[in-house]
Amino acid sequence: MAKYKSFLKALAKPFTSKSSQDPNEVDLEKLAAQEQKQFPFEILVAATNNFHPTLKLGEGGFGPVYKGKLGDGREIAVKKLSRSSAQGKKEFLSESKLLSRVQHRNVVNLLGYCVHAAEKLLVYQYVVNESLDKILFKGDGGGDEFDWKRRYDVITGIAKGLVYLHEEAHCRIIHRDIKPSNILLDHKWVPKISDFGMARLYPEDQTHINTRVAGTNGYMAPEYLVHGHLSDKADVFSFGVVVLELISGQKNSRFNRDPECRSLLEWVYKLYKKQRISEVIDPRIVSSADPHQVVMCIQIGLLCVQSDPKTRPDMSRVVLILSKKPAILEEPSRPGHPGTRYTLPRRPTAAAAVSASSSSASALSQSFGSTLNSTASASATATSTSDPHGKRPMTY
Numbered sequence: 001m002a003k004y005k006s007f008l009k010a011l012a013k014p015f016t017s018k019s020s021q022d023p024n025e026v027d028l029e030k031l032a033a034q035e036q037k038q039f040p041f042e043i044l045v046a047a048t049n050n051f052h053p054t055l056k057l058g059e060g061g062f063g064p065v066y067k068g069k070l071g072d073g074r075e076i077a078v079k080k081l082s083r084s085s086a087q088g089k090k091e092f093l094s095e096s097k098l099l100s101r102v103q104h105r106n107v108v109n110l111l112g113y114c115v116h117a118a119e120k121l122l123v124y125q126y127v128v129n130e131s132l133d134k135i136l137f138k139g140d141g142g143g144d145e146f147d148w149k150r151r152y153d154v155i156t157g158i159a160k161g162l163v164y165l166h167e168e169a170h171c172r173i174i175h176r177d178i179k180p181s182n183i184l185l186d187h188k189w190v191p192k193i194s195d196f197g198m199a200r201l202y203p204e205d206q207t208h209i210n211t212r213v214a215g216t217n218g219y220m221a222p223e224y225l226v227h228g229h230l231s232d233k234a235d236v237f238s239f240g241v242v243v244l245e246l247i248s249g250q251k252n253s254r255f256n257r258d259p260e261c262r263s264l265l266e267w268v269y270k271l272y273k274k275q276r277i278s279e280v281i282d283p284r285i286v287s288s289a290d291p292h293q294v295v296m297c298i299q300i301g302l303l304c305v306q307s308d309p310k311t312r313p314d315m316s317r318v319v320l321i322l323s324k325k326p327a328i329l330e331e332p333s334r335p336g337h338p339g340t341r342y343t344l345p346r347r348p349t350a351a352a353a354v355s356a357s358s359s360s361a362s363a364l365s366q367s368f369g370s371t372l373n374s375t376a377s378a379s380a381t382a383t384s385t386s387d388p389h390g391k392r393p394m395t396y
Contacts, residue, residue, distance in 0.1 A: 037096075037112035038113060039121075048068040051064075055068065063081045066079075067126060078121055078122070078124075093113070096112075099173070105160075106157045108125050108127060108193065111123045111124060129184065129189070132183040132246075133183075137249075147285055152297070154191045158239060165235075174230060177195060183242070216253075218253030218263075220238070221238070236313065237336065240312075241301075244264055244305070247301065248280050249283075250282075252265065258270070268280050272332075300321060300329070302332035305335045
């Protein structure tokens with residue numbers, strides 16, 4: 001009997017062992033799973049050396065973030081929310097308690113919170129590596145390390161994190177400020193969505209909620225920026241901007257390459273319609289880029305930033321597309337910007353969609369010196385076979 005029990009333990013060991021995990025990460029997960037998540041203010045003051053300027057990691061629209069170390073050695077990031085925030089203490093506490101239950105590989109864990117007099121603080125898991133913003137837009141853009149494969153993995157990881165927040169978490173959460181500086185990359189380049197200082201819980205039975213506008217210029221959806229209409233499609237729009245920034249290596253809010261285009265989004269759309277998408281690609285990733293994936297991601301990005309929120313895909317559909325081989329997608333309409341009126345694009349025929357996608361892939365493949373015709377033809381054949389009536393291109 002003893003030998004039999006030993007055999008069962010040995011058999012189960014590969015499924016229960018955590019030796020490959022970072023011990024610090026395991027501890028943080030346990031801490032986040034505890035019921036008590038309110039930190040005493042004195043603990044955070046000590047952890048951050050009284051919020052010393054040298055420990056400041058950065059500052060967003062809703063307050064600065066400091067690095068800290070707890071008494072047991074755990075590293076944390078502490079965000080001090082702006083005192084001008086209109087959110088009351090009761091609302092802050094209830095939302096913080098709910099957000100601190102968020103647990104996902106692609107989301108930075110909110111470990112807890114603190115309310116002290118007029119101070120409202122959020123305590124996060126500290127992620128060792130830099131933010132996507134610093135890696136992509138400063139210095140050499142990550143050099144050879146931040147090649148196309150890593151950028152594609154970052155796109156996929158952010159998408160999975162948003163699916164969790166929108167559809168899989170205990171309550172639907174709209175982040176409201178998806179941007180490269182709120183995407184942290186750990187030591188394995190795994191992207192983690194951070195900074196829930198502006199997040200809003202989203203009722204299951206409502207299409208949108210009206211709220212005070214808060215976000216970052218260049219990433220806010222037009223319907224939210226102009227009218228205060230907030231839905232998960234606002235996060236989808238922000239995600240689309242980040243995708244196009246990752247592909248082009250350019251920041252939307254600082255775009256000035258084309259005087260005819262008021263934003264990076266319009267410039268990418270213009271080149272996409274002219275079948276010159278090879279000009280969109282960041283020169284630093286041309287040698288490592290997969291043309292099929294690049295074309296697909298440009299289309300995904302443009303679909304996500306369409307002016308009408310109803311035409312933007314859900315994040316679950318985006319993840320499904322990214323997890324499969326490139327397929328024919330519907331043609332995106334013009335990107336949204338403040339003052340945009342919602343205009344539904346004409347639904348293309350299957351032949352038109354196949355032609356546009358094949359032309360884009362061919363143009364890009366010529367730039368990269370590779371041949372995509374066979375795969376494009378295969379996609380076209382698969383699409384026409386799946387939809388024999390030719391009413392619309394195959395979509396996920």
